[in-house]
Amino acid sequence: MRRRAVEANGLTFSVLEAGEGPLVLLLHGFPELAISWRAQIEALAEAGYRAVAPDMRGYGLSAAPEDRDAYSILNLVGDVVGLANACGAETCTVVGHDWGAAVAWHCALLRPDLFTKVAGLSVPFQPRRAAGPPTKIMAALSKRAGLGDLYIQRFQAPDAHAPFDADPEAALRKCFYGYDGATPPEARSTGFVPEGLALLDTIPDEAPRPPWMSADHLAEYADAFGRTGFRPAFDWYRNIDRNWALTSAFQDKRIEVPALFLAGEADPVRLYAQGAEAELDQWVPNLRGKVIVPGAGHWLQQERPDEVNAALLDFLKRA
Known part of the structure; x- marks a missing residue:
């Protein structure tokens, strides 16, 4: 390799x-x-x-x-x-x-x-979906679910990446733990974020690495995002409504x-x-x-x- x-x-x-x-x-x-x-x-x-x-x-x-x-x-x-x-x-x-x-x-x-x-x-x-841009559909889904906003809605904010940049290692560890199959169901993220909280707030601070992830592997991720920050990655999310407009021909x-x-x-x-x-x-x-x-x-x-x-x-x- x-x-x-x-x-x-x-x-x-x-x-x-x-x-x-x-x-x-x-x-x-x-x-x-x-x-x-x-x-x-x-x-x-x-x-x-x-x-x-x-x-x-x-x-x-x-x-x-x-x-x-x-x-x-x-x-x-x-x-x-x-x-x-x-x-x-x-x-x-x-x-x-x-x-x-x-x-x-x-x-x-x-x-x-x-x-x-x-x-x-x-x-x-x-x-x-012809019904409208994704964030509009997500807002309706979130309202029906009654669990708060879907995290993708929150990621639209210009400063949404700031908590991730503040501590890349902790942010990554929480994300990997929150969406891992070995995490107890009650601790696993739902993807919905209650009012007044951010996505990372919904995952315990003491969240451990998943069983498949070594300390060295997590360090590779943390070092990379420590260099680049998370802004570019969040910009993928910030284009989802624009993607809907750009792909109307399809x-x-x-x-x-x-x-x-x-x-x-x-x-x-x-x-x-x-x-x-x-x-x-x-x-x-x-x-x-x-x-x-x-x-x-x-x-x-x-x-x-x-x-x-x-x-x-x-x-x-x-x-």
Whole structure:
């Protein structure tokens, strides 16, 4: 496994890669990095694939534009197109987790000629809703749930990243603990934030590292976010309503390429994305599998690498 810099879409990306063969791009989510895919990079390389995992735009050692508008879904898909081209691939498979899943789904939606297979982890494809921008829909969901605002609504504020920047190690430890499958259900985050609190306030200060995360691994994350801060990562969230406006031409478009969805049974995301998960085969008619991993939480490829590797390799072989 090696790290190198790649020029793509006018930016410099730091990628981890290994192997030779058909290209598989692995896209991380929030608040993660390319290192979240180490187990998959190794398994894919051993199976005869070229696995490439970038630090995404605004993360880690990759470029982080200052302009908030530079983090739209079209910019992010453009980055992945550029990475595929830089790797010399005419076609490839794209795999994403969390925010990376949203990008991967849109890669397959917008460029099925290039991304001929797609796998999404934790976050199902969520089609554009004609009813209105996402934050409007989230506000209605939050009102029905009666648990406060969905954290994504709170992340829209210009200073929402400040508590994360104040102590990156604590913020990351809380996030990993709050969304982990091994965390007791009563301590696990719901994703909803009561009035007067912030997301990090809803997770105990003494939250330990998840069982799968070593102290050194957490330190890698904390060091990276200590350098970059969390502002660029939050700018992904601050573009969600703008993404809705930018993608109006793709209203009602389906993802037609072979697809796979994986989620942890205990992933809190399923509390507020269950509708999209239930409708997934309507919007992704070539869905080859929906794998729900018992007892797993949100950090699926790190919590359960063996199950994820087996599902990905089976999908690649059969699709």
